[in-house]
Amino acid sequence: MKRWLFFLGIVLLLSGTASAALGITPAKTEFNFVPGSEHEITYRVLSDKPDQEIEIYVEGDLAEYATVSKEVVFGADSFVFKLKFPSEVDAPGPHQILVGAREVPSEDQFIGVAVNIRALVNVFIPYPGRYLEAGLTIPNGNIGDEIPIEANAINRGKESLTISPKIEFKDSSGEVIETMSFSEVTLDTGQDRFFRKFLNTEGFSSGDYMAIAVFDYGETTMVNKSFRIGSLFVNVTNITDKLPKKGIQKFYVNIESLWNDPLDEVYADVNVSNDVGSILFRTPSVSLEGWSKKTLEGFLDTKDLEGNYDVSVALKYAGKTSFAFGSLIVFEPTNWVIIGGIVGAVMLIIIIIIVSIIIFKKRKKGIFKK
Structure with a gap:
């Protein structure tokens, strides 16, 4: 009892102290x-x-x-x-x-x-001599956006610096598609300066880009930042291509947003067909953040299906539709109980044959001894 009172006292002491x-x-x-x-x-x-x-x-x-x-x-x-x-x-x-x-x-x-x-x-x-520290900030955007660009420089050396900054924009092939220039400035030791403009993306293609800020002050300091420009498009990256003939099965549609903003009510209408007929079902809807990936999940009853089927997917979002096509194989699932029984029977027959051969040889040796 005394031991419990001792520990209780410690707990109360610690809790009282921690709350301060x-x-x-x-x-x-x-x-x-x-x-x-x-x-x-x-x-x-x-x-x-x-x-x-x-x-x-x-x-x-x-x-x-x-x-x-x-x-x-x-x-x-x-x-x-x-x-x-x-x-x-x-x-x-x-x-x-x-x-x-x-x-x-x-x-x-x-x-x-x-x-x-x-x-x-x-x-x-400050470092001895000339020393410039630089940074670059640029967010992702969509085609047609005015994307805010912010570069900054701070003189970390003991000498004053006269800086001529510019920013080059390159597409995924490495080609310079835009150059942004700024006025020349002089920075004393410890001074910093921000350089801000907007990048007009009208006429740009969607994809990955690289911004390279170049600060020329007799020497050159460079800093780069990758960013993406999106278009209102959601891509179907993969769909289910095999299912067992086993009643209601999950059918998956993998999607990826190439848009910088969120999208709500994204769903897919899936058509599974062959020469005999077709089955149409719709997945529940999901919300997509900018540039995010998700998996839509629908349900297909494969009880009466078997063989090869064509699949078409109509992906719906923000009043637009993306299409994807593929194939589906519905197969008879392996019955491991039957296979196990067959394997067991074969093994039993093999054992019987081996035992019979051994007995036969022993009897044969006995006859010759007589």
Whole structure:
């Protein structure tokens, strides 16, 4: 009984601790390194326990250049974080400083269950010389859409850069079908710039494309992004081609949307026919997300069918129809019970023959001995 009470006490202690809320805001801040510059951030500590002692700390590879106005707060409070850069840091690239708040456990609290939360300060120290970081964003679209294009560049080096950007668009064969140019800009250390336009897809064919952003600043930085342009078409990629003669069977129609937008009420009318007659059935409808694949599932009674049949599929969606054709074989299913019986009988006959031969040989040897 005492043991159960002990474990119950631990559970209540842990659940009470876990329910306590502790937060710190802002959660994320970014600075570019500028020699000798100073920065301040006012942080707010959020806590649902007014008397809770909370330790404030700083850690990370640039923590030596940071200070906080308070090392301890009680409950919800605020403090000031100060960051003073030196004249030089010999470690170019991205760095992180963590500004943390952690509960100081009381004497009756386990240390391992105290809440600890941290905010992030990102610092970028420029690379020597010329260094450009670039990105490109382009979503999928449909024929006739105005697709938004967004390229961005940030000077991550110590030298100023004068940039002449352009974006080339290539089709699946690699041919450049469109070029988009932007005005020349100059970026100082740490500065960034976005370049935005719309791509008019009128006259484009549906399919896969590649956008290549080229940033010329005496050197060249390139970044590419693939995207798709869709047409209002849903393709039938596969249909059932074999079924056993065994009553009601599932018939599958695999489909793929080549449209960038969702489609509702997509279904198929399936016709199975031969020289004697035909059977028509409809699948339940489904919804398709852009560029997605699904399987339509219908039902066909094969009890009175056997042999080869022609299959035609009329796929219906958004007032349009796609057609697909194939063949279906309805076969008599293998009766494994009969086959097992035949195999067993054959094996039994073989055993009888072998045993008979052995007996015959033994008797023959006995006659000669006499």
